[in-house]
Amino acid sequence: MNYISGPSKQQLDELVILSKQGNRKQAILRANILVNQFPNSYVLQHFIGSMHSQLNVYEDALIAYQKAIKLNPDYAPSHFNLAVALQALTRTNDAINSYQRAIELKRDFAQAHLNLAVLLEEKGERRRSIESYKKAIAIKPDYAQEFNNIGVELQKKGMYVEAIKCYEKATRLKPKFALAHYNMGDILMQINRNDDALYSYKKAIMLQPNYADRNSNLSIAFRNIKFSNPDREMQFFIKSLLDRKTTIVPSDISGAAISLLEYEPIILKLSKDKSSADISQNLKGVILELYKIPILIELLKSCPIHSLSLEKILKNIRSRILLSISKIKLSSEILIFQSALAIQCFNNEYIYDCSEIELNAIEVLVNLVNGKLNNGEQPSSQHILCLASYMSLYDYNFSKRIDCTPEIQEVFNQQIEDKEKEIALKKKIPVLEEITNKISSKVRNQYENNPYPRWITSAHKANPKTISDIVNSLKLNINNSSIIDVNHPKILVAGCGTGQHSISTALRFANSEVLAVDLSLSSLAYAKRKTQELGIANISYMQADILDLNKLDEKFDLIECAGVLHHMEDPMAGWKILKNCLKDSGLMKIALYSELARFDIIKMREEINKLSIEASDISMKLYRNKIINSDSDHHKLISISQDFYSMSALRDLLFHTQEHRFTIPQIKSSIRDLGLKFMGFEDHINVSNFQVNNTEVGDLYDLDKWNIYEEANPAAFISMYQFWCQNSAR
Structure with missing residues (x-):
């Protein structure tokens, strides 16, 4: 029988399209059908091998590449791909032979020279390795991209030392290669070298600012870092991140930023015991010096400052502005600082105490402002900003009579307009049922008075991933794999607070539909306002008690409940209701307080x-x-x-009205009693630390070993246990 030599261009294009769409298994099936028609097509066998390689099914890839080589022994790419598959299966000598054969057929095959160099270096054959590197670079002098690509592949296989060497080579060849610096940051995070990772990320983002928006590790890299030397360049870098608003969680970066601020000469001077006298004698000079510090103004506006020494300075400045307000010579710098200070005080919910003298001065200033308004005059921006640093403008009796000027606009928007929006939104939020449980009512009242957390900006980037991608990245131990095929997940966030949780979940999962519930209408209104500001359309909000969620008569693919169950009268009763709202193969993320850590x-x-x-x-x-x-x-x-x-x-x-705490054995027992299966912790730092001494594949899912780890590290879960489990019902 005579066969046509091979498939048409259209048939091959259809295979490529399937591959690009991620339908690799379907592409293999289609290619095998074509093989029956074109059994002598080495192109089809080569394609089938490539698809198996992309699916990490390397044994099947070997078979296909060997068939391709038998049909066309002189096709260098098949020998090269065969070598890559052999390398993945740790058949190093066979891989070296295949790379060498590819090079014999194509002398200028730079990638083959480079891969061969990496393998020879791993074997300790340094002289031959250097020769191969030299040949690769001679063929393609700017070989930074290829070193980066190999680094990525090695990183996927967990070969971190080798991957780091490739990224180092890439950045030596091309110092301004932002992607290689970025990838270096990622791998350093994986091996828990956060300090070094931060500087790699910094290099990448300074070269390519948009990389800041694709990096979820950046916040983690900053956590727990305290700088031991002044670093103005790092200050400018942090400021650039804060300026972007949605790049990073400000509270994650604030500790590092504060450690830099503490090296500033003016702050060192004001931190001494006699700082009150320094501020009193030269208030304007002090403010102007503080204004010049790159990150201070933006940090004041982004999140509460958690430093007692800086708190003392800010309290003293606030007091001196109030008590000498008629003597201060105005300037744009002073008004900008006053605005930032007022925003900081609003952000920390006026946690700074004030003296009797200040209370009397506030009364005098309020009367002055009211007097001007009664006379048809507008008060000065300086007076308004001063009062806004002691109490929200909305709560003053004159709030509806002041005009929004450019100098007070940020404060006016935050303290008056946003509050009015939330009051309006409260009336539109649906209510599932009247809250009747006594403890739930007490908790609701707490969060009506103090919505928590009050956040300004956060790292909310639209980079959604499938359930499968997230499960794989977290190394979760799936019991029923049908959940990873869900393309449009219905998600319940039970206890969404002020919206950080619901927004991050809605942006994390591709094509998701999120229902977010909470006890507090004040919290829900805050969440709804922030959701609208960010233009997020896949979240619905509802006031509801977890105890009433069975009345929804809905089942969800995913349920997330973080920091909520331990505030219920009976956490297990709430957890059981959540489990009943979960589909048979559904996933659940829970966060609970640790008895040891607290x-x-x-x-x-x-x-x-x-x-x-x-x-x-x-x-x-x-x-x-x-x-x-x-x-x-x-x-x-x-x-x-x-x-x-x-x-x-x-x-x-x-001062929470209700608090329970858990131990890992209690969690293990609860998961078992509820018919769930533990899938793993979502906690980058603890997982990395745990794996230092727990190296077996199943250790990550062994709660007995995690209990031993926590007993040795009692503060490990100070930020709560955060773990995933799966409904084991079938």
């Missing part, structure tokens, strides 16, 4: 109960001042927490 917090909550301290603003501020002035170790530890620096966070941390 040891110092437990001690302080007992202290608060013993002293019968109320959860009022005045009482909480008085107790906070006691902590600040205390020498007790557990008090000092609490003052380091970011939650110590805003009213809603402080209340959530120490």
